[in-house]
Amino acid sequence: MDREIFEASSLEHLDSVYRMAMQLARHPEDASDLVQETYLKALRACERFEERGGGIRPWLFKILHNVFYSKVRKDKRAPIGVDTFHDDASDQPGPDEPIPAWDLQSLDWEHVDERIKAAIDDLRPEYRTILLLWGVEGIKYREIAEIQNIPIGTVMSRLHRARSMLAAQLSDIAEEMGLSEC
Amino acid sequence: MGKVMSPELIRKFVDGELNAEELASFEPALEQDTDLCISVEFERKLRNSVMRAMNNSKQATPESLSTQIQDIFQKEAVTGLKLSSTRPMDAAIQDEDTIEFLKGPTRANFLAVAACLVIVAGAILFGIFGPNLLKQPGNTAFGDIKEVSNFVEDQHVQCVMDIEYLKKKTEFSPSQVGLAMQSHLGSTVIIPDLSNLGYELLGGGRCGVPPRDFPSGHIIYKSSADTMVGIFIQPNEGVFPALLPDSNPMVLNPEMCGGLIAWADDNLVYFVTLCDGNDSVEVVKEIRRQTYLSP
Numbered sequence: 001m002d003r004e005i006f007e008a009s010s011l012e013h014l015d016s017v018y019r020m021a022m023q024l025a026r027h028p029e030d031a032s033d034l035v036q037e038t039y040l041k042a043l044r045a046c047e048r049f050e051e052r053g054g055g056i057r058p059w060l061f062k063i064l065h066n067v068f069y070s071k072v073r074k075d076k077r078a079p080i081g082v083d084t085f086h087d088d089a090s091d092q093p094g095p096d097e098p099i100p101a102w103d104l105q106s107l108d109w110e111h112v113d114e115r116i117k118a119a120i121d122d123l124r125p126e127y128r129t130i131l132l133l134w135g136v137e138g139i140k141y142r143e144i145a146e147i148q149n150i151p152i153g154t155v156m157s158r159l160h161r162a163r164s165m166l167a168a169q170l171s172d173i174a175e176e177m178g179l180s181e182c
Numbered sequence: 183m184g185k186v187m188s189p190e191l192i193r194k195f196v197d198g199e200l201n202a203e204e205l206a207s208f209e210p211a212l213e214q215d216t217d218l219c220i221s222v223e224f225e226r227k228l229r230n231s232v233m234r235a236m237n238n239s240k241q242a243t244p245e246s247l248s249t250q251i252q253d254i255f256q257k258e259a260v261t262g263l264k265l266s267s268t269r270p271m272d273a274a275i276q277d278e279d280t281i282e283f284l285k286g287p288t289r290a291n292f293l294a295v296a297a298c299l300v301i302v303a304g305a306i307l308f309g310i311f312g313p314n315l316l317k318q319p320g321n322t323a324f325g326d327i328k329e330v331s332n333f334v335e336d337q338h339v340q341c342v343m344d345i346e347y348l349k350k351k352t353e354f355s356p357s358q359v360g361l362a363m364q365s366h367l368g369s370t371v372i373i374p375d376l377s378n379l380g381y382e383l384l385g386g387g388r389c390g391v392p393p394r395d396f397p398s399g400h401i402i403y404k405s406s407a408d409t410m411v412g413i414f415i416q417p418n419e420g421v422f423p424a425l426l427p428d429s430n431p432m433v434l435n436p437e438m439c440g441g442l443i444a445w446a447d448d449n450l451v452y453f454v455t456l457c458d459g460n461d462s463v464e465v466v467k468e469i470r471r472q473t474y475l476s477p
Contacts, residue, residue: 003259007252007255011248011251011252014243014247014248014251015243018241018243018244018247019236019241019243022241028241028244031241032244032247032250035247035251036247036250036251036254039251039254039255040254040258043254043255043258044258109227109230109231112231113231113234113235114235116228116231116232116235117235117236120232120235120236131232131236132236134197135229135232135233135236136232136233136236136237140197140198140199141197141199150332151332151335151336153336153339153340154332154335154336154339156190156194156339157335157338157339157342159193160189160190160193163193163225163228164189166228166232167224167228170228
């Protein structure tokens, strides 16, 4: 891709890239650093980039993902104890349950948004980023797999688990609202 | 009611990810099954809710960030120009002196001898310190862990989502798997009993945990809530020595959902995968407790 075209088109996606960086880094300054490093790396490699159907945005996400996790690996190379790891995960909801068949007309989805937001914030980074790529950016499974450098089966599994966790949250809300299954 | 559609298929349909064959099966079912329609609608609403929630929670992009990135573009453009610019005349003159210096026979011989000494010194130093350097966990070790964790996570997911694949991976029944693993791996393999935690042993089989130079096995359990536990076992050939120093269970790759939990004894390395659940800690502890062979 021509450098001038890259400079113009890449900045159109700055909001999306920053949003992803915030999901990963969770702090505005760290996210800004991450975005700057991403754009620098992308600029230096732009002449080797061949645009495909998805455009430049998935490529920027991929670089961002690699930059972030390279830094994480440097900072946290040492393995951690199982108890420490599981302390972080102890509030995760249980396993898959069938998708509920509720009377959806009675469910106030606007009210649900705040609870969903809180539930998403509690998820691990790998779940949050995959929800962002899937739900907000509308990226397909195969591209998500390329961005995150994981098998497509893993994408499907993580997405499936993340949605199951959120659905479990909604079960709580439905119970609170006194909704019954159809 | 016709065929029951799994949550995975429903979500793939909502995401537009069904292949032609799956779609041909799904759409007729959708026309006839009211519960399926409700579930599809629920998933669509959930997806929209996630989109709204993540859009509304976004931090506004700092105004300065765009300027900073444009500065980066400009600096890179200038750097690129400097590297490709024509060299000034005085630099060219200095180059001629340098060339004359190097052409001289005495000095050329001196440089050749110096280069040989450097190479020999380097070889000696590598011979002394090299083997220790190679053992240090570095990018290669982490690359191995990532390969292992991708493999085991993929295997675990396929077993969870595809019953045919699960059958293929449990070639040995619960009554056969202990002896089969012992024969395959060349060491005593203790098959943990997780029934007190609600997990039934389904069996096990051979698999190809990286590095594939060594045999490896996979033992699978399933709970009444359809959560699964997978134990992958490989001979301890010292591939991960620096990461498994004292045989206590460690999370080698926290990035992986559920974490890649591993430990080693003198003979075997164990990798455990679990579906995310509130009993993860107890399951790992119980497996560890039963498999640890006292000296």
